[in-house]
Ligand code: SF4
C-alpha cells in the first residue's frame with residue numbers, strides 16, 4: 642500500500658502559546674474556509690505554491706539572475722529591471738525553478754511533502770525540547786482536512802505517549818472529527834461568528850457544521866480540555882449581541898473557557914507575497930478597552946476569558 646503523504650508549510654519547535662508547555666507546531670497546507678483576516682494565508686490551496694517577497698529583491702543593485710529562469714514565462718520586468726509575477730500563469734507550476742536561483746530568497750515555495758514516518762521522526766527530534774507537559778500541536782491551514790494522515794500521526798503520537806493538541810476551525814465531517822478527537826489531549830476550536838450570514842461573509846462557509854461538531858465532541862466521552870477561540874474583529878464579531886450568543890452556546894454545552902485573539906494585520910505582507918488581495922488592510926482596530934469589556938462580559942457569566950497569549954496551560 643502506498644505510504645500516506647501530506648503537504649506541510651512549516652514545522653515550528655519551541656512554541657509556547659499553542660497548548661501546554663513547549664511544543665512543536667505542525668502547519669498543514671489547505672483550508673475549507675477563506676477567512677478574510679487569515680494570518681497564515683500560505684495555508685490556503687491544496688498544492689505547493691509560490692511566495693514572492695518583492696521587497697527584498699536586489700534589482701536596484703543590478704541583479705537579474707532570475708531572468709529567463711521561468712519555463713512558464715511568469716516573471717516579467719519593468720524598465721528598471723524590477724521583476725513581477727504573473728500569478729495566473731504561475732499557478733500551474735510544479736517545478737519552481739525560480740526558488741532555486743535567487744540569491745536573496747525572493748521566491749519561496751510554500752509546502753513540502755512528508756510521510757507519516759518522516760513527520761514522526763521530526764517530532765522525535767524535537768522531543769527533548771518539550772518541557773512542562775509539552776508535545777505537538779497540529780494546525781494550519783486546517784489539519785482536519787488531511788483526515789487519513791492526521792489520524793495516522795495522532796495514533797503514532799498516542800502510542801509514543803506524546804501529548805497532542807489541535808487548532809481547528811471544526812469544519813469537517815462529524816464522524817472524522819469525533820474519530821480524531823479520540824487521540825487529542827487539548828483543543829483550541831475557533832468560533833468566529835454566531836450569525837450564520839456574517840459567518841459566511843467572513844469565512845465563505847456556514848457555521849452550522851462547526852457548531853454541530855463542537856456539540857458532538859462535548860456529548861462524546863472525550864476527556865481532553867477544550868478552549869474556544871475567537872479572532873475578535875472590529876465591526877465583525879465584537880458586538881455584545883455576538884458575545885451573548887456565544888455565552889448561551891457555551892452554557893448550553895457546559896463549556897467555560899474562551900480565548901479572545903485581538904485582530905492584527907501580521908498576515909498582510911504574506912497575502913501580498915502570494916498575489917492575493919488582503920481585504921482587511923483598512924479594517925478598524927480593536928481597542929484594548931473593548932477587549933477588556935468583552936472579557937468582563939464573559940467573566941460575569943462565569944466563563945474564563947483569556948485575551949491574546951494569556952491562556953493558562
Ligand atoms: S534573482 Fe532575486 S534578487 Fe535578483 S532580480 Fe531576481 S528576484 Fe530579484
Ligand code: SF4
Nearest residue numbers: 711715731734738739
Ligand atoms: S513558481 Fe514556477 S511559474 Fe512561478 S515564477 Fe517560479 S518558475 Fe515561474
